[in-house]
Amino acid sequence: MLNIEDLHVSVDGKAILKGLQMTVKPGEVHAIMGPNGSGKSTLANTLAGHESYKVMSGTIHYDGHDLLSLTADQRACEGVFVAFQYPTEIPGVSNIQFLKTALNSQRKYHQLDELDAVDFLQQVKAKVAQVGMEESLLYRAVNEGFSGGEKKHNEILQLLVLEPRLAILDETDSGLDIDALKTIAAGVNAFRNSERAIILVTHYQRLLSFIKPDFVHVLMDGKIVRSAGPELALELEEKGYGEWVA
Ligand code: ADP
Ligand code: MG
Ligand code: MG
Numbered sequence: 001m002l003n004i005e006d007l008h009v010s011v012d013g014k015a016i017l018k019g020l021q022m023t024v025k026p027g028e029v030h031a032i033m034g035p036n037g038s039g040k041s042t043l044a045n046t047l048a049g050h051e052s053y054k055v056m057s058g059t060i061h062y063d064g065h066d067l068l069s070l071t072a073d074q075r076a077c078e079g080v081f082v083a084f085q086y087p088t089e090i091p092g093v094s095n096i097q098f099l100k101t102a103l104n105s106q107r108k109y110h111q112l113d114e115l116d117a118v119d120f121l122q123q124v125k126a127k128v129a130q131v132g133m134e135e136s137l138l139y140r141a142v143n144e145g146f147s148g149g150e151k152k153h154n155e156i157l158q159l160l161v162l163e164p165r166l167a168i169l170d171e172t173d174s175g176l177d178i179d180a181l182k183t184i185a186a187g188v189n190a191f192r193n194s195e196r197a198i199i200l201v202t203h204y205q206r207l208l209s210f211i212k213p214d215f216v217h218v219l220m221d222g223k224i225v226r227s228a229g230p231e232l233a234l235e236l237e238e239k240g241y242g243e244w245v246a
Helices: 040-048 072-077 095-109 117-130 135-139 148-162 178-191 205-210 231-239
Strands: 002-011 014-024 029-033 053-062 080-083 090-094 166-170 197-201 215-220 223-228
Touching (some): 002 040, 014 040, 014 223, 029 231, 040 072, 040 080, 040 166, 040 197, 072 080, 072 095, 080 148, 090 095, 095 135, 095 148, 117 135, 117 178, 148 166, 148 178, 178 197, 205 231, 215 231, 223 231
Parallel strands (some): 029 197
Antiparallel strands (some): 002 014, 002 053
16 A cells, blocks of 8 residues: 655755655554654655655655655545644634535545535534544634644544545654543544554554554664564563664
Protein backbone atom coordinates (compact mmCIF):
# COMPACT_ATOMS: atom_id res chain seq x y z
CA MET A 1 0.00 0.00 0.00
CA LEU A 2 2.78 2.41 0.93
CA ASN A 3 6.34 2.12 -0.22
CA ILE A 4 8.86 4.76 0.79
CA GLU A 5 12.34 4.49 -0.74
CA ASP A 6 15.41 6.47 0.27
CA LEU A 7 13.38 9.54 1.21
CA HIS A 8 15.22 12.80 1.80
CA VAL A 9 13.16 15.77 2.99
CA SER A 10 14.29 19.28 3.86
CA VAL A 11 12.47 22.00 5.76
CA ASP A 12 13.68 25.58 5.43
CA GLY A 13 16.79 24.30 3.68
CA LYS A 14 17.66 21.93 6.53
CA ALA A 15 17.84 18.19 5.82
CA ILE A 16 15.47 16.38 8.20
CA LEU A 17 14.69 13.01 6.64
CA LYS A 18 17.87 11.38 5.42
CA GLY A 19 17.17 8.18 3.55
CA LEU A 20 14.00 6.83 5.11
CA GLN A 21 12.73 3.44 3.94
CA MET A 22 9.40 1.98 4.87
CA THR A 23 6.88 -0.49 3.45
CA VAL A 24 3.33 -0.77 4.74
CA LYS A 25 0.88 -3.44 3.60
CA PRO A 26 -2.91 -3.39 3.95
CA GLY A 27 -4.06 -4.51 7.38
CA GLU A 28 -0.82 -3.56 9.09
CA VAL A 29 -0.23 -1.20 11.99
CA HIS A 30 3.23 0.35 12.15
CA ALA A 31 4.40 2.31 15.17
CA ILE A 32 7.14 4.90 14.74
CA MET A 33 9.01 5.87 17.86
CA GLY A 34 12.01 8.09 18.30
CA PRO A 35 13.36 11.03 20.26
CA ASN A 36 12.14 14.60 19.82
CA GLY A 37 13.29 16.17 16.61
CA SER A 38 14.10 12.88 14.87
CA GLY A 39 11.70 13.66 12.01
CA LYS A 40 8.49 11.82 12.92
CA SER A 41 6.19 14.78 12.30
CA THR A 42 8.19 15.66 9.20
CA LEU A 43 7.30 12.25 7.79
CA ALA A 44 3.60 12.80 8.64
CA ASN A 45 3.62 16.26 7.03
CA THR A 46 5.42 14.97 3.95
CA LEU A 47 2.86 12.20 3.48
CA ALA A 48 0.06 14.76 3.87
CA GLY A 49 1.62 16.91 1.14
CA HIS A 50 2.43 19.95 3.25
CA GLU A 51 4.22 22.37 0.94
CA SER A 52 6.96 23.46 3.38
CA TYR A 53 8.36 19.94 3.35
CA LYS A 54 10.55 19.63 0.28
CA VAL A 55 11.27 16.17 -1.04
CA MET A 56 14.88 16.37 -2.25
CA SER A 57 15.14 12.77 -3.43
CA GLY A 58 13.58 9.35 -3.02
CA THR A 59 10.11 8.05 -3.83
CA ILE A 60 6.78 7.44 -2.15
CA HIS A 61 4.36 5.04 -3.82
CA TYR A 62 0.81 4.58 -2.63
CA ASP A 63 -1.12 1.76 -4.24
CA GLY A 64 1.60 1.65 -6.86
CA HIS A 65 1.10 5.31 -7.83
CA ASP A 66 3.48 8.18 -7.24
CA LEU A 67 2.06 9.88 -4.14
CA LEU A 68 4.34 12.88 -4.56
CA SER A 69 2.64 13.83 -7.84
CA LEU A 70 -0.68 14.31 -6.03
CA THR A 71 -1.79 17.50 -4.27
CA ALA A 72 -2.70 17.38 -0.59
CA ASP A 73 -6.42 17.37 -1.51
CA GLN A 74 -5.99 14.56 -4.01
CA ARG A 75 -4.13 12.50 -1.42
CA ALA A 76 -6.99 12.94 1.04
CA CYS A 77 -9.50 11.92 -1.63
CA GLU A 78 -7.38 8.86 -2.42
CA GLY A 79 -7.72 7.81 1.20
CA VAL A 80 -4.61 9.16 2.89
CA PHE A 81 -5.48 10.74 6.24
CA VAL A 82 -3.09 12.51 8.58
CA ALA A 83 -4.00 13.43 12.14
CA PHE A 84 -1.47 16.12 12.98
CA GLN A 85 0.39 16.40 16.25
CA TYR A 86 -1.04 19.91 16.59
CA PRO A 87 -4.52 19.81 15.03
CA THR A 88 -5.42 22.96 13.13
CA GLU A 89 -8.21 25.27 14.14
CA ILE A 90 -10.59 26.44 11.43
CA PRO A 91 -12.38 29.54 12.70
CA GLY A 92 -15.79 30.15 11.18
CA VAL A 93 -16.33 26.57 9.98
CA SER A 94 -18.37 24.32 12.23
CA ASN A 95 -17.10 20.84 12.84
CA ILE A 96 -20.18 19.24 11.28
CA GLN A 97 -19.90 21.45 8.18
CA PHE A 98 -16.23 20.57 7.87
CA LEU A 99 -16.92 16.83 8.04
CA LYS A 100 -19.74 17.10 5.53
CA THR A 101 -17.66 19.13 3.07
CA ALA A 102 -14.68 16.78 3.42
CA LEU A 103 -16.80 13.68 2.94
CA ASN A 104 -18.73 15.10 0.01
CA SER A 105 -15.59 16.27 -1.75
CA GLN A 106 -14.22 12.74 -1.41
CA ARG A 107 -17.46 11.35 -2.82
CA LYS A 108 -17.40 13.80 -5.68
CA TYR A 109 -13.81 12.81 -6.49
CA HIS A 110 -15.01 9.20 -6.77
CA GLN A 111 -18.05 10.29 -8.78
CA LEU A 112 -20.51 9.43 -6.04
CA ASP A 113 -23.60 11.46 -5.16
CA GLU A 114 -23.66 13.73 -2.13
CA LEU A 115 -24.78 12.09 1.07
CA ASP A 116 -28.32 12.62 2.25
CA ALA A 117 -28.10 15.29 4.98
CA VAL A 118 -30.26 13.36 7.44
CA ASP A 119 -28.38 10.07 6.98
CA PHE A 120 -25.11 11.93 7.32
CA LEU A 121 -26.10 13.56 10.59
CA GLN A 122 -27.26 10.24 11.99
CA GLN A 123 -24.02 8.53 11.04
CA VAL A 124 -21.88 11.29 12.48
CA LYS A 125 -23.80 11.35 15.75
CA ALA A 126 -23.32 7.60 16.14
CA LYS A 127 -19.58 8.10 15.66
CA VAL A 128 -19.49 11.02 18.08
CA ALA A 129 -20.98 8.69 20.69
CA GLN A 130 -18.49 5.99 19.74
CA VAL A 131 -15.50 8.26 20.41
CA GLY A 132 -17.05 9.61 23.60
CA MET A 133 -17.31 13.22 22.44
CA GLU A 134 -19.83 15.84 23.46
CA GLU A 135 -22.33 16.31 20.63
CA SER A 136 -22.16 20.08 21.12
CA LEU A 137 -18.60 20.01 19.70
CA LEU A 138 -20.11 19.29 16.29
CA TYR A 139 -21.56 22.77 16.19
CA ARG A 140 -18.44 24.64 17.27
CA ALA A 141 -15.73 25.91 14.92
CA VAL A 142 -13.27 23.10 14.12
CA ASN A 143 -10.89 22.69 17.07
CA GLU A 144 -11.31 26.33 18.11
CA GLY A 145 -11.02 26.51 21.88
CA PHE A 146 -11.09 22.69 22.07
CA SER A 147 -9.05 21.23 24.92
CA GLY A 148 -6.07 19.07 23.99
CA GLY A 149 -8.13 15.95 24.66
CA GLU A 150 -11.12 17.22 22.65
CA LYS A 151 -8.83 17.91 19.67
CA LYS A 152 -7.47 14.38 19.82
CA HIS A 153 -10.98 12.91 20.05
CA ASN A 154 -11.97 15.07 17.11
CA GLU A 155 -9.13 13.61 15.02
CA ILE A 156 -10.48 10.13 15.69
CA LEU A 157 -13.97 11.30 14.81
CA GLN A 158 -12.61 12.55 11.46
CA LEU A 159 -10.90 9.20 10.97
CA LEU A 160 -14.12 7.27 11.58
CA VAL A 161 -16.22 9.57 9.39
CA LEU A 162 -13.79 9.85 6.47
CA GLU A 163 -12.77 6.16 6.52
CA PRO A 164 -9.39 6.55 4.80
CA ARG A 165 -7.32 3.54 3.75
CA LEU A 166 -4.06 4.82 5.17
CA ALA A 167 -4.13 6.71 8.45
CA ILE A 168 -1.10 8.45 9.92
CA LEU A 169 -1.71 9.43 13.53
CA ASP A 170 0.93 11.75 14.96
CA GLU A 171 1.09 11.60 18.76
CA THR A 172 -2.63 11.06 19.06
CA ASP A 173 -1.96 9.92 22.62
CA SER A 174 -0.05 12.95 23.86
CA GLY A 175 -1.64 14.71 26.79
CA LEU A 176 -4.46 12.21 27.24
CA ASP A 177 -5.53 10.76 30.57
CA ILE A 178 -5.88 7.01 30.79
CA ASP A 179 -9.65 6.94 30.12
CA ALA A 180 -9.31 9.19 27.08
CA LEU A 181 -6.44 7.05 25.87
CA LYS A 182 -8.63 3.96 26.06
CA THR A 183 -11.47 5.62 24.13
CA ILE A 184 -9.07 6.83 21.46
CA ALA A 185 -7.53 3.37 21.21
CA ALA A 186 -10.99 1.78 20.94
CA GLY A 187 -11.81 4.17 18.08
CA VAL A 188 -8.60 3.27 16.26
CA ASN A 189 -9.17 -0.44 16.84
CA ALA A 190 -12.71 -0.12 15.45
CA PHE A 191 -11.22 1.50 12.36
CA ARG A 192 -8.65 -1.26 11.91
CA ASN A 193 -9.38 -3.87 9.25
CA SER A 194 -7.61 -5.98 6.65
CA GLU A 195 -7.88 -3.33 3.92
CA ARG A 196 -6.64 -0.39 5.94
CA ALA A 197 -3.25 0.46 7.33
CA ILE A 198 -2.20 2.70 10.20
CA ILE A 199 1.04 4.46 11.01
CA LEU A 200 1.10 5.47 14.66
CA VAL A 201 3.66 7.99 15.82
CA THR A 202 4.10 7.81 19.56
CA HIS A 203 6.60 8.44 22.31
CA TYR A 204 5.07 5.94 24.67
CA GLN A 205 4.61 2.21 24.81
CA ARG A 206 1.37 2.86 26.75
CA LEU A 207 -0.68 3.50 23.59
CA LEU A 208 0.75 0.35 22.05
CA SER A 209 -0.60 -1.78 24.86
CA PHE A 210 -4.08 -0.75 23.66
CA ILE A 211 -3.37 -0.69 19.90
CA LYS A 212 -1.09 -3.61 19.21
CA PRO A 213 1.22 -2.79 16.30
CA ASP A 214 2.56 -5.37 13.86
CA PHE A 215 5.85 -3.49 13.59
CA VAL A 216 7.73 -0.94 15.66
CA HIS A 217 10.34 1.28 14.02
CA VAL A 218 12.90 3.52 15.63
CA LEU A 219 13.42 6.81 13.80
CA MET A 220 16.69 8.56 14.63
CA ASP A 221 18.08 11.57 12.85
CA GLY A 222 15.86 11.11 9.80
CA LYS A 223 16.36 7.38 9.27
CA ILE A 224 14.82 4.19 10.51
CA VAL A 225 17.57 2.55 12.49
CA ARG A 226 15.73 -0.49 13.73
CA SER A 227 12.48 -2.35 13.01
CA ALA A 228 11.02 -5.22 14.99
CA GLY A 229 7.77 -6.50 16.49
CA PRO A 230 5.79 -4.95 19.37
CA GLU A 231 8.35 -6.14 21.92
CA LEU A 232 10.69 -3.38 20.67
CA ALA A 233 8.43 -0.73 22.22
CA LEU A 234 8.87 -2.33 25.64
CA GLU A 235 12.60 -2.47 25.18
CA LEU A 236 12.70 1.22 24.21
CA GLU A 237 10.62 2.17 27.22
CA GLU A 238 13.17 0.46 29.40
CA LYS A 239 16.41 1.43 27.69
CA GLY A 240 15.65 4.63 25.79
CA TYR A 241 17.41 5.55 22.57
CA GLY A 242 20.94 5.77 24.00
CA GLU A 243 22.16 2.87 21.89
CA TRP A 244 21.76 4.92 18.71
CA VAL A 245 23.05 8.27 19.90
CA ALA A 246 26.37 9.07 18.26
P1 ADP B 1 9.60 14.92 15.78
O1 ADP B 1 8.19 14.90 15.34
O2 ADP B 1 10.30 13.60 15.60
O3 ADP B 1 9.77 15.44 17.17
P2 ADP B 1 9.93 16.92 13.72
O4 ADP B 1 9.73 16.21 12.44
O5 ADP B 1 8.81 17.75 14.25
O6 ADP B 1 10.43 15.89 14.82
O7 ADP B 1 11.18 17.86 13.60
C1 ADP B 1 12.42 17.43 13.07
C2 ADP B 1 13.31 18.64 12.86
O8 ADP B 1 12.78 19.43 11.82
C3 ADP B 1 13.43 19.56 14.06
O9 ADP B 1 14.75 19.99 14.14
C4 ADP B 1 12.49 20.69 13.74
O10 ADP B 1 12.89 21.89 14.34
C5 ADP B 1 12.60 20.77 12.23
N1 ADP B 1 11.34 21.26 11.63
C6 ADP B 1 10.21 20.57 11.49
N2 ADP B 1 9.23 21.31 10.93
C7 ADP B 1 9.79 22.52 10.71
C8 ADP B 1 9.32 23.74 10.14
N3 ADP B 1 8.07 23.87 9.68
N4 ADP B 1 10.19 24.76 10.05
C9 ADP B 1 11.46 24.63 10.50
N5 ADP B 1 11.96 23.52 11.04
C10 ADP B 1 11.16 22.48 11.15
MG1 MG C 1 8.06 15.76 19.01
MG1 MG D 1 6.45 15.36 16.22
